[in-house]
Structure formats: C-alpha cells, structure tokens
C-alpha cells in the first residue's frame with residue numbers, strides 16, 4: 001500500500017512542487033495549509049499536473065486542538081513540514097508571531113509524532129543558519145552562526161528542537177538547508193506567489209521585466225566578489241522538491257546514519273546578482289532596467305553550497321540549470337495577469 005505523507009504548507013511555493021514530486025513517486029499526499037500565504041487554486045493546479053487531487057485540510061497549525069484532530073483522522077507515514085512565515089524583514093517587526101508560527105506549530109507536530117509513535121520528519125531549514133561562512137563552498141561542517149534575523153533564528157532553534165526530540169523520542173528526522181530556491185514548474189501551473197514587494201532577486205527581476213516595477217535595485221556592488229555584487233546559490237525548485245523525496249525515502253528505508261541529520265540543498269555553484277541579470281536577459285531575450293543602490297542591511301557577501309555529502313547520502317543531485325529556472329520564472333510571471 002502507498003505510504004501516506006503529510007505535507008504542511010503544501011500549497012506554498014516549495015510545498016506545491018514537492019506535492020507533485022511525491023505524487024509522481026507514488027505516495028499518497030495529505031496537504032495542510034491555512035492559506036495565509038497562498039490560494040486554494042494551487043490545489044487544482046497540482047491536480048491538473050498530476051491527475052490526482054491531494055487530500056486537503058485547511059488547518060492553522062498554531063491551533064493545537066486542530067492539529068490533534070487531524071491526526072485522529074489520518075494515518076500518516078511521514079511528514080514534510082514547510083508551513084512557516086518566511087519574510088526576513090517582517091520577522092524583525094513581528095518576532096513573537098514568527099516564533100509562535102515557526103516554532104509553536106513545529107512543537108505541536110512533534111508532540112503528535114511522539115504520542116502516536118509516528119516516524120519520518122523532514123524540516124525546511126535554510127542556509128541562513130551559516131550566516132557569512134568563513135569558507136566557501138559551505139559544507140555541513142561549517143559552524144552555525146548567531147542568526148542575524150528572527151526568521152533565521154526560528155530555523156536554528158527549529159533544528160535544535162528536532163534534534164533534542166529525536167534524542168528523547170522514537171522518531172528520526174532530516175533538516176534540509178535550502179540555498180536559494182527559484183523557478184517554476186515546467187508546466188507553469190505552479191510557481192512562486194510573492195505578496196507585496198518581493199524580497200528575493202528572481203521575483204523582483206520578473207516583476208521588473210513585466211513592467212510591474214519600474215526598476216530593479218541591485219543592493220551593493222562593492223562586495224568582495226569578482227564583480228562586486230553578492231553571490232548566491234540558486235537552485236531550481238523542482239530539483240529542491242526532489243531532494244525531499246530522496247530524504248524521505250532515506251528515512252523510510254532506515255538508511256539514515258543518525259536519528260537527526262541535516263544536508264545542504266543547493267547546486268554547488270555561486271552566481272552574482274549581475275550574472276543572474278545577464279543570464280535572465282540572455283535566456284529570455286530581454287533587457288532589464290536596473291540600478292546599483294546601497295547594500296541592504298543583513299545581506300551577506302557570498303553563500304554557495306558544497307553538495308558532496310547531500311549528493312552521496314541522499315543519492316540526489318540537481319539536474320536543471322539556472323537558465324532553465326530563469327526561463328520558467330519568466331513564463332510563470334507572464335501567466336500572472
């Protein structure tokens with residue numbers, strides 16, 4: 001019988017792509033989302049891609065009684081936990097809301113796992129846990145540095161909570177430390193839906209190219225990088241989604257080496273802001289209106305992953321290029337009229 005997987009935040013950007021890959025891999029999927037940062041339309045879009053409608057429950061994971069009632073209703077073989085608030089800037093103004101949502105919900109889920117003897121937990125972590133790493137590319141051995149934002153801190157504390165819980169209780173977990181997810185599904189039926197002014201480069205680029213924003217701001221050209229602009233590791237969201245299936249399978253097959261493990265999920269290649277702009281212009285035969293402005297507070301110089309361990313242990317590697325990601329992001333943008 002197919003394993004039944006709970007995907008929290010499964011109608012969000014990364015969650016929706018992961019639901020598609022789970023269904024493609026033969027899993028039954030139950031999605032929880034409170035629709036705070038997405039729309040119910042995504043459920044139909046997923047169904048159009050895979051031909052199977054995932055079971056959906058509109059639940060706010062901050063309500064413990066509702067989380068409990070959910071697990072009374074469903075038998076769950078694994079959990080992929082995406083649901084969280086993710087705006088770095090906003091997290092500084094609303095720290096308690098971020099701690100409540102990103103950590104409260106996590107604790108409630110883990111308590112249900114403990115009480116019902118469930119297993120196999122995958123957590124959305126972030127390369128922000130490394131801050132500005134002393135060495136590049138960043139391996140999993142790089143130390144976790146004091147978080148620069150409340151959001152980043154929720155990821156660090158989240159990992160600690162999970163590790164402590166796996167030590168005390170009978171379940172195992174993997175945290176995936178994402179680098180910079182970009183792009184959209186090749187069908188362009190699902191993609192990123194940023195609300196308000198995008199904080200991430202690619203939606204900012206596509207909205208500028210679409211004329212929704214007058215100009216793209218490049219924050220700083222005096223970083224210690226080859227062209228002076230900040231360097232990041234942009235991973236296609238479909239490749240990222242597939243890493244979750246690999247991690248889940250590792251846990252289901254008991255191939256994990258520790259009860260709590262963490263892996264870098266990136267491409268291994270760093271690209272500067274100017275390189276991304278050029279690649280976007282070339283991939284889509286467009287010209288972007290951009291200007292260099294001051295550095296943005298909290299931005300680090302460079303981060304890209306050493307993926308050696310993830311490639312080997314998860315038996316997974318990225319397959320899609322930055323160019324493919326940038327094309328799909330643009331096609332997705334064009335459909336958002």
Ligand SMILES: NC(=O)c1ccc[n+]([C@@H]2O[C@H](COP(=O)([O-])OP(=O)(O)OC[C@H]3O[C@@H](n4cnc5c(N)ncnc54)[C@H](O)[C@@H]3O)[C@@H](O)[C@H]2O)c1
Nearest residue numbers: 009012013014033034035036037038060061083084124126
């Ligand atoms: N996108 C990135 O750049 C990035 C990078 C590193 C880590 N992450 C992490 O990956 C995860 C998914 O990110 P995303 O980009 O897909 O974000 P997203 O906002 O698109 O998806 C999160 C989903 O969770 C839902 N949600 C939020 N709070 C909820 C709650 N209390 N109960 C039920 N549903 C709730 C939202 O409605 C949304 O659909 C998050 O944990 C995020 O912090 C994202």
